[in-house]
Amino acid sequence: MTDFNTRGVDHIGFAVPDLDQAHEFLTEVLGCVLGYSLPGGPGDDEWNRRQMHLPPGISMTGVKIYRCGNGANLEVLGFEGEDIRTEGPRNSDAGGHHVALYVDDLDEAVMKLRERGVEILGESMTNSGPAEGQRWIYFRAPWGTYFELVSYPQGKAYEAETDMRLWDPRDPAK
Structure with missing residues (x-):
């Protein structure tokens, strides 16, 4: 504390x-x-x-x-x-980072990014363990910043194990 x-x-x-x-x-x-x-x-x-x-x-x-x-x-x-350095840090470098954005429909969001010519990294992934219920995929802005789309419309598995809740963009008042 x-x-x-x-x-x-x-x-x-x-x-x-x-x-x-x-x-x-x-x-x-x-x-x-x-x-x-x-x-x-x-x-x-x-x-x-x-x-x-x-x-x-x-x-x-x-x-x-x-x-x-x-x-x-x-x-x-x-x-x-x-x-000024023009190459940003990789995710694995000290100071590496990404910005994760929640979307309701991951597949639709990826399709729209592809239509705009945005660089999508790999394929969407489905989590297991405490994050089961979440899907995600990375993409990059034109200048190189890493972004991630995440979606878990039915919540995540950890919620059945504890009363503690992470902040949830689906219900920001909680």
């Missing part, structure tokens, strides 16, 4: 090489809604290093905050400068 009250995840932030491309993908392909945009930060190297751990010569070009259904918001950050 912590000494402070963590209420939940407010947002997940990630950098993109092109804010306009990310905006189009998030709104037109994934159906997210733009909440607001912020201009870039100060170009001061010391401030950028202290506040965001940026190397010298890199500055923020802007920030966009999106809502994608229920759950945490997405904070998308743009940067410019000479020393």
Whole structure:
């Protein structure tokens, strides 16, 4: 237990090489809604290093905050400068990550992503054990961020074993 009250995840932030491309993908392909945009930060190297751990010569070009259904918001950050890495971490690398989005119909969602030319990784998988009842599949945004679609319309097997419940996008009030 912590000494402070963590209420939940407010947002997940990630950098993109092109804010306009990310905006189009998030709104037109994934159906997210733009909440607001912020201009870039100060170009001061010391401030950028202290506040965001940026190397010298890199500055923020802007920030966009999106809502994608229920759950945490997405904070998308743009940067410019000479020393920006263009290859993101793999899922297995330290700092590797993905953003999982719940959908009611996994097969329909995958079909629509394929129609849009989105890179789908492998085939949909069905979980066993405590996550039995869940299906999932990974895909990648045009700039390389990993996303996952998940669906468990009848719930997951762990729910029969305990009263504890993970947050559930099917019923966000619980």
